[in-house]
Amino acid sequence: MGRFDGGNGGRGFGGGNRGGGGFRFNMGPREMHKAVCSDCKKECEVPFKPTEGKPVYCKDCYPKHKKF
Ligand SMILES: [Zn+2]
Numbered sequence: 579m580g581r582f583d584g585g586n587g588g589r590g591f592g593g594g595n596r597g598g599g600g601f602r603f604n605m606g607p608r609e610m611h612k613a614v615c616s617d618c619k620k621e622c623e624v625p626f627k628p629t630e631g632k633p634v635y636c637k638d639c640y641p642k643h644k645k646f
Contacts, residue, residue, distance in 0.1 A: 615639055 610623040616633035628634045635643050 617643070 608625055609627075610625060611627050613622055613624050613628040613634040614620070615622050615636035615638075617635055617639035620636055620638075622634075622636035624634055624636075633643070
């Protein structure tokens with residue numbers, strides 16, 4: 579088994595581990611960040627902090643640009 583890697587290319591949350599619980603998908607408050615999709619230019623919200631200079635894709639376009 580490999581490790582879990584979302585291919586996000588470095589998470590810029592500046593914290594590493596948050597320590598604690600197993601609530602990743604259950605009830606953790608999920609911050610959404612407004613962004614403009616680099617592909618369709620649609621305004622969207624992403625569950626991660628958009629990095630300046632990096633393209634952000636909406637959920638429709640993201641799979642198209644996701645590379646393994
Ligand atoms: Zn898009």
